[in-house]
Structure formats: structure tokens, C-alpha cells
Amino acid sequence: MDNNAPTGRSPDHPNKATPDEPGSRRAAYYLGISWLDLAVSLSIMVIVGAVVIWVAIRVIQPAPPSTLTISAGPEYSRFWFAAQKYKEILARNGVTLRVLTSSGTLENLERLADPAIHVDLGFVQSGLASIPSVVSPDTRRGGLMSLGSVSNWPLFVFYRGPELTRLSEFKGKRLAIGREGSGTRQIVLLLLRANGVEPDSNAQMLPLVGEDAVNALLAGKVDAVFLTADSARPELTAKMIRTPDIRLLNFTQAKAYVRSFPFLSQFDVPMGAFDLADNLPPKATATIETTVELIARDTLHPALSDLIIEAAGEVHGGASLLQTAGEFPAPVAHDFPLSPEAARYYKSGKSFLYRTMPFWLASLVDRLLVLVVPIVVVLIPALRFVPPLYAWRVKSRFYLRYGELIVLERSVLDDPSEQSYVEFTKKLNAIEKGLNKLQMPIAYADHFYALREHISYVRSQIAALRRGNDSRQ
Incomplete structure (x- = not known):
């Protein structure tokens, strides 16, 4: 018989069963899996995922509004x-466009720059924002962006009398x-x-436009009229160009x-543009032009930006006397x-989603992708950390x-008194009892038995130290 085999009796009390003797305590509870540890490990991943999704939701654009307002x-x-045509086109995609009348570009700009006025878009003649006396700095800093130019805006100056070639002659x-x-x-001023032509100083400026201005010129009430593409209707220009002395x-x-003036460009009126049969004007005539831009607030939803520019192409993209098709x-x-969205649209056109799906569906899928991408890119790779985290939680019980x-063993080695031995035995039994009540997955039984073996080893080493001290005394 092996005298060194463990007997299950306490060295200090040979007739008393040790805590690891069968029947003296409930055996360790082995599980197929520790659901609590798994739940905690997965919960950490869920929290990380929730943070990622929250961040994605914070940066994702909300659903595009169903109503827009244009000045x-x-x-x-x-x-x-x-704008009425825009309204019809946007309605096909489920977007309602409210059309507001205005006195012109200046009022459109003021509405766009004022947060208290709910206006999303407006037609604005280029060049005005560069005139400090016309547009305030607050308007220029009002968080506005351009969706591009939708029309050229040539200036036609008809006058009565001998031939003039310069504005200074007015x-x-x-x-x-x-x-x-x-x-x-404002541009004309x-x-x-x-x-050198100043209002109320060396010239009289009258607020006449369109047909009223033309009739005043024909009646001799004014000496010159300044018309743009909107007011220079073909019938009016034809009437003036046929009138002698105009x-x-x-x-x-x-x-x-x-x-x-960088916002200006040259526009050439072709010979015969107003009347081919009578060849009016009889020669090509140079004039100048600005452009009209579609200005929006920088809060405009990116998806609507594409939709609006597409509508602009349908409305303004045709050929006319003033422009070529597709200009x-x-x-x-x-x-x-x-705007960045407009720049991207002009460079690459509509995105794949908006080319292949109805607007409402493409918008929904586009927003969902912002949620799916972080899940695929971040959360799925993060799941590989669940097994190590789960293993660490189980092993941490043994590490504790x-x-x-270790602390208990060193306390006896530092103070090998009888009181230390008694305290050591009490605490060691408590450690072993706690270990034997531990719930753990069966896969980690080796850690359980290794710790039990080490407990027994420390018990035997301290018992040998105690017997050695007793014999020396």
C-alpha cells in the first residue's frame, strides 16, 4: 500500500473528514455551458453594437421631407x-412643392437667408451677392449653396436715337x-x-419692366429700356426692332x-435672331449676360438635391434662342x-439605387445601408471576441x-506561529469549499482539478513546515 496516497483525512485531525472528502459537501456543479458568462459576453457585444448603431443613426440623414417650398x-x-413645372415633376415622386411668388431675386435671397421663413429653394440671379450695398453679409453667410445654373440671363438694351456703343453715353x-x-x-445699376451714370444725378431711372417699358419707349416717354430674358418676349423685341430709330x-x-465682373459672360445675338425673313437684327450683336442659379439652404436633403437637379434638366434643358439643348x-x-451633392450629380449622375428604384424605395434602402454597413464591418468581426471573453470570464474565477x-501561503511563511497555522487552515478550507461549490462548464474541469491539486500541495507544504517547527521546539 502506498503510504503517500491521500487518505482524505486532515493532517491535524486524522479522524475528521477534509472538505474534499466525498459526502462532506456538494460536488462541483458542471455545466455544458455557462449561460451567465455567455450572456455577459454577448451583452458587451450588444452594447458595442448599440453604440455603433446609435452613432450611425446620429450621422444618417433622416428620411427626405415630403414637402418643399420654392420662392x-x-x-x-x-x-x-x-416652378409650376417643377411642382408637377416632383409630384411624380411623391414630393409636394409649394410655390411662393416674390418680387424677384432679392426677396428670394432674403427668404432663403432667414431661418424664420420656411423656404428651401429659390431662383437667384448671379452677381447680386457680390454687391455689398444690395446683399447683407448675413445673407452671404446664411448657409446657402448652389445647385447649379439653370438658365442664362442676357441683357438687351433697346434705345432710341443715333447709334451708341457704350453705357456711359446714357x-x-x-x-x-x-x-x-x-x-x-441691381445689376443694371x-x-x-x-x-459714371448715377440715378437722380445725371440720369432718370424708372421702375418699368416688360410691356410697360416697351410701350414707354415706343411712346417716347423713355430713351432706353433694359430687358432680360424674362421681359424680352419675342413679340416685344420684334415690335421694337421693326420700329425706325430704335x-x-x-x-x-x-x-x-x-x-x-466675373459673374458676367458675353452673349452674342445672332443675325436674324428676332426675324429671319427680315434679317433682324441685320448683324450679330454682342451683349452681356448673367446666369440664374437654383439656390438652396445647406439643410436640403441630399436625395432631394438629385431629384431637383433632374427636374431642372427636364424644365430648362431644351433648346431655345438663348441656349443650346442640354446646356x-x-x-x-x-x-x-x-453643393457637394450637386457636384457629384453633375459628375456621375444619379446613384445606382436612384437609377434602378422608385425614389421612395431608393431613399429607404439608402438609409438602411448606413445601418447595415456598420453591422457588417464592425459587429460581425467583433463577434470573434466573444469566445475569448467568455473563456476569460470562466477562468477568472480560478485566477481569483x-x-x-498565494496570499494565504505567504502569510504563514512570513509568520509561522500556531495562530497563523489555525488561521491558514480555516481560510484554506473556505477556499476549497468555495471551489467545490463553483459552477463551471465541463470544458474547464482541468482548471478545477489543477486548482484542487495545488490546494492540496500548499496544504501539505504548510503541514510539513509545521511539523518541522514542532520537532525543533
Whole structure:
């Protein structure tokens, strides 16, 4: 018989069963899996996932609004009619467009820059925001962006009398320069002042526009009229160009204007453009033009940006006397930066989702992708950390008891008194009892038995130390 085999009796009390003797305590409870540890491990991943999804939701754009508001222009003006067409096109995609009339570009800008007024879009003549006396700094900093130019806006100057070639020659004359609040009036005033022509000083500026201005010129009540694409209707221009002594101003300094004012460009009226049969005008005539941009607040939903530019192409993309087919809309912006969404649209067109799906469905899928991508990219790889985390939680119970065992052993070695031995035995039995009541997965039974073996080893080493001390005494 092996005298060193464990007997299950306490060295200090040979007749008393040790805590690990069968029948003296409930055996360790083995599980197929520790559901609590697994739940805690998965909960950590769920919390991480919730944080990732929360961040994604915070940065994701909300669903596009179903209603937009555009500030267009005077009722029955060119851009009022354009806005009505926008309204029909957007309605096909489930978006309602409210059309507001306005006095013109200046009111459109003021509405866009005022957060208290709910306006999302507006037609704005380029160049106005560069005139400090016209547009306030707050308006220029109002968080506005351009969706691109939707039309050119040539300036036609008809005048009575001998041939003139420069705006400076209009000093002392009566000039119809457009209604108050219109972009055209402000641009014309800017150009006239650059030529030394000042209102109420050396020229009379009258707020006449369109047919009223033309009738005043024909009746001799004004000396010149300044018309733009909206007011220079074909029947009006034909009436003036056929009237003796009324001429279309040829901007011989057109290139100088373009260099001096970056928002201007040269526009050439072709020979015969107003009447092919009578070849009117009888020769090509140079003039200058601005553009009209579609300005939006920078809060405009990106999905709606694509939809609006697409509508602009349908409304403004045709050929006319003023433009070639497909010339507009164009990524041309002057006073406000071109929005990133618009720049992307002009470069690449509509995204795959919006090309292949209805607008409402593409918008939904687009937003869902923002949630799916973090789940696929972050959460699924993060699941590989669940098994190590689960194993660490199970093993941590053994690590805790190993720490207690080391501290207990060193306390006796530092103080080998009888009281220390008694305290050691008490605490060691408590460690072993706690270990034997431990619930653990069966896969970690080796850690359980290794710890029990080490407990027995420490018990035997301390018992040997105690017998050695007793024999020396």
C-alpha cells in the first residue's frame, strides 16, 4: 500500500473528514455551458453594437421631407411657370412643392437667408451677392449653396436715337431699368455706375419692366429700356426692332465687362435672331449676360438635391434662342458654393439605387445601408471576441482563488506561529469549499482539478513546515 496516497483525512485531525472528502459537501456543479458568462459576453457585444448603431443613426440623414417650398418670382413670370413645372415633376415622386411668388431675386435671397421663413429653394440671379450695398453679409453667410445654373440671363438694351456703343453715353437720359427688388435692376445699376451714370444725378431711372417699358419707349416717354430674358418676349423685341430709330445696343466693350465682373459672360445675338425673313437684327450683336442659379439652404436633403437637379434638366434643358439643348442645368456657381451633392450629380449622375428604384424605395434602402454597413464591418468581426471573453470570464474565477491561495501561503511563511497555522487552515478550507461549490462548464474541469491539486500541495507544504517547527521546539 502506498503510504503517500491521500487518505482524505486532515493532517491535524486524522479522524475528521477534509472538505474534499466525498459526502462532506456538494460536488462541483458542471455545466455544458455557462449561460451567465455567455450572456455577459454577448451583452458587451450588444452594447458595442448599440453604440455603433446609435452613432450611425446620429450621422444618417433622416428620411427626405415630403414637402418643399420654392420662392420663384412674380406671378406668370418665366420662373413662376418653371416652378409650376417643377411642382408637377416632383409630384411624380411623391414630393409636394409649394410655390411662393416674390418680387424677384432679392426677396428670394432674403427668404432663403432667414431661418424664420420656411423656404428651401429659390431662383437667384448671379452677381447680386457680390454687391455689398444690395446683399447683407448675413445673407452671404446664411448657409446657402448652389445647385447649379439653370438658365442664362442676357441683357438687351433697346434705345432710341443715333447709334451708341457704350453705357456711359446714357448720361442725362430716361432709363427703364426694371422693378424694385428685381435682380436685373441691381445689376443694371451696378453697370451704369461703373460708367459714371448715377440715378437722380445725371440720369432718370424708372421702375418699368416688360410691356410697360416697351410701350414707354415706343411712346417716347423713355430713351432706353433694359430687358432680360424674362421681359424680352419675342413679340416685344420684334415690335421694337421693326420700329425706325430704335436700336439694339451692341456692347463693344463686352470683353471688358466680363473681365471686370466675373459673374458676367458675353452673349452674342445672332443675325436674324428676332426675324429671319427680315434679317433682324441685320448683324450679330454682342451683349452681356448673367446666369440664374437654383439656390438652396445647406439643410436640403441630399436625395432631394438629385431629384431637383433632374427636374431642372427636364424644365430648362431644351433648346431655345438663348441656349443650346442640354446646356442647362450646369455646374456653374458664382455667389454661393456648389453643393457637394450637386457636384457629384453633375459628375456621375444619379446613384445606382436612384437609377434602378422608385425614389421612395431608393431613399429607404439608402438609409438602411448606413445601418447595415456598420453591422457588417464592425459587429460581425467583433463577434470573434466573444469566445475569448467568455473563456476569460470562466477562468477568472480560478485566477481569483489562485491569488487568494498565494496570499494565504505567504502569510504563514512570513509568520509561522500556531495562530497563523489555525488561521491558514480555516481560510484554506473556505477556499476549497468555495471551489467545490463553483459552477463551471465541463470544458474547464482541468482548471478545477489543477486548482484542487495545488490546494492540496500548499496544504501539505504548510503541514510539513509545521511539523518541522514542532520537532525543533
